[in-house]
Amino acid sequence: STVVTYFLLLGPIYRSHAVVDELISPFVSNPSVKSPQSLQKSKKAKEICRSSWDQMIIDAGQKHFGAVVCKSCGMIYTAASPEDEAQHIQHHERFLEALRYVGWKKERVVAEFWDGKIVLILPDDPKYAIKKAEDVREIVDNELGFKQVSLSCPSKTKIYLFISNEKMVVGCLVAESIKQGFQVLAEPGASVSSEQEQDKLQHQRAWRCSTQPQPAICGISRIWVLGPRRGKGIARRMVDVLRITFMYGSYLSTQEIAFSDPTPDGKLFATKYCQTPSFLVYNFLSNN
Numbered sequence: 001s002t003v004v005t006y007f008l009l010l011g012p013i014y015r016s017h018a019v020v021d022e023l024i025s026p027f028v029s030n031p032s033v034k035s036p037q038s039l040q041k042s043k044k045a046k047e048i049c050r051s052s053w054d055q056m057i058i059d060a061g062q063k064h065f066g067a068v069v070c071k072s073c074g075m076i077y078t079a080a081s082p083e084d085e086a087q088h089i090q091h092h093e094r095f096l097e098a099l100r101y102v103g104w105k106k107e108r109v110v111a112e113f114w115d116g117k118i119v120l121i122l123p124d125d126p127k128y129a130i131k132k133a134e135d136v137r138e139i140v141d142n143e144l145g146f147k148q149v150s151l152s153c154p155s156k157t158k159i160y161l162f163i164s165n166e167k168m169v170v171g172c173l174v175a176e177s178i179k180q181g182f183q184v185l186a187e188p189g190a191s192v193s194s195e196q197e198q199d200k201l202q203h204q205r206a207w208r209c210s211t212q213p214q215p216a217i218c219g220i221s222r223i224w225v226l227g228p229r230r231g232k233g234i235a236r237r238m239v240d241v242l243r244i245t246f247m248y249g250s251y252l253s254t255q256e257i258a259f260s261d262p263t264p265d266g267k268l269f270a271t272k273y274c275q276t277p278s279f280l281v282y283n284f285l286s287n288n
Contacts, residue, residue: 099226216256
């Protein structure tokens with residue numbers, strides 16, 4: 001009899017993306033783009049703070065009452081409460097400051113697209129690059145609830161940042177070397193009438209995986225896309241680039257990568273990206 005282990009899913013990680021081949025011939029463009037406007041500090045909670053791109057606006061709550069979730073920074077605050085609104089503005093500014101990307105002379109650009117580029121940061125990079133990666137990872141960990149999940153081997157970790165044309169970090173992928181993964185097992189008797197219903201069911205239920213390990217090379221510890229930029233293929237493109245650049249001279253197959261405890265949206269993304277619900281997972285029993 002097959003021995004299986006069950007796991008419950010956590011919170012949302014990112015939305016699913018259509019699998020479209022854009023990596024083989026990535027679009028390279030260097031549009032002339034102005035830097036994002038600096039957020040205006042304010043003593044009044046009603047003043048609006050803006051960034052240079054859509055949906056990064058703080059509404060002070062004149063039109064809303066009760067608990068409000070900021071779509072950009074994710075903070076929950078009470079509208080019409082001057083104290084809460086002031087704290088939100090302060091948190092929002094720190095959040096955007098951590099995501100601003102000034103860049104550096106020897107940045108390692110591994111891919112360029114019409115809407116941005118992907119920069120790779122390695123453990124032996126300069127301190128300012130490591131600091132930026134740590135600032136972004138702190139935001140990612142807070143959103144994904146990974147505060148207690150440590151990397152198995154920090155010295156072999158690779159961090160991919162998707163930088164928008166407005167010089168903002170809008171995506172992050174943290175990858176590490178692993179030796180094995182475990183296959184997610186398909187749910188028995190799963191019969192649904194449409195893909196939409198199937199996606200909804202996949203999102204809600206727990207998942208289970210085999211206890212029989214399979215060889216794997218790369219573990220995706222974290223993958224995250226900023227809320228307003230989801231649904232634009234950023235997560236998929238980061239994984240595409242990872243597969244090409246993680247191991248020098250090799251192109252990793254989807255059977256050689258594993259996902260660390262995927263959340264409901266993460267499971268849906270992995271299923272669509274790997275084109276199978278039986279993708280590999282790791283990091284739930286012990287570090288590989």
